[in-house]
Amino acid sequence: MDLVAIEEIKRLKHRYFRTLDLKRWDEFADCLAEDVSARYGTQAMAAPLHFDNRAGVVAFMEKNLGPGIVTIHIANHPEIDVDGDTAKGSWAFEDTVLVPGAKVQIRGGGYYSDTYRRDPDGLWRISSTRYERIYEALTSLEDLPSFTLLANRWDPSLEH
Secondary structure: OOHHHHHHHHHHHHHHHHHHHOOOHHHHHOOEEEEEEEEEOOHHHOOOEEEOOHHHHHHHHHHHOOOOOEEEEEEEEEEEEEEOOEEEEEEEEEEEEEEHHHOEEEEEEEEEEEEEEEOOOOOEEEEEEEEEEEEEEEEEHHHOOOOOOOOOOOOOOOOO
């Protein structure tokens, strides 16, 4: 078992989520292979999203998860199998998406299935990613009169 590669892949997946949530698009892009195959889907966005390159994934995320959207992704329970310079992995995840302008919160969870490869520069990157939702729930924040967003990294009018 290649424990070094497994740890590098764990760090890669955590970096993928951290840079996505912090909107660090150049760092997020570097988590993905140039020819990444990404299959995302959410009931909130209706149709499944399919991308076959890094540029498409990053452009979509940057446009749709900009400063008006707050996200947090938590990934656990990695199962990673390494075979030389390629690997497969499964991750449990939970995500929360706040859309203050629309007064909406979306929460969900499921399992990611990824493949990884070590590129010529020696770094592991995600070569394919997809997930299957266990659940997704939308809550109107208008229905929660007590809901108050006390901190929002993306809203300069709120304290950080």
